[in-house]
Amino acid sequence: MEIVAENAAMLSNYEVYSLLSDLQAKSSGRKKPNKSQQNLATISYEAVKYLEKTPCKDQTPEIIGDFMKKLEPFKLTKSEKLQLLNHRPTSAVEIQLMIEESEERLTEDQIEQLIDISRSLPGEDEEEEEQMEADTGEQQEAGE
Incomplete structure (x- = not known):
């Protein structure tokens, strides 16, 4: 093929x-x-x-469509939008890694807006924290 x-x-x-x-x-x-x-x-x-x-x-086509509409005012490329969707950044540093020349293209307020939009996606941050705590606990038990 x-x-x-x-x-x-x-x-x-x-x-x-x-x-x-x-x-x-x-x-x-x-x-x-x-x-x-x-x-x-x-x-x-x-x-x-x-x-x-x-x-x-936990995502659906409707959730993804709504997410993409929220990103329209930021004039991001398709690949940048996709990275935001897949990785759900939670800090300005992560935004800088995903969006080329973000310092020139985005204000601090816009970066915070992008983080808030990413947090609106389904998939609880609490679940991720619980998993990290469980992993840490397992590592500590293994070290004892």
């Missing part, structure tokens, strides 16, 4: 998660896959397992 346009479209984590989940659902119960299909199934499985642990599992 030849790749015609490798960057024809960029996909959000939600879109990848939905696509792979649908493919897995359609492929279950089929005849025994060959070696390359098994490899692809493994990669798909691992990607879905990873994405299930991220906030994208």
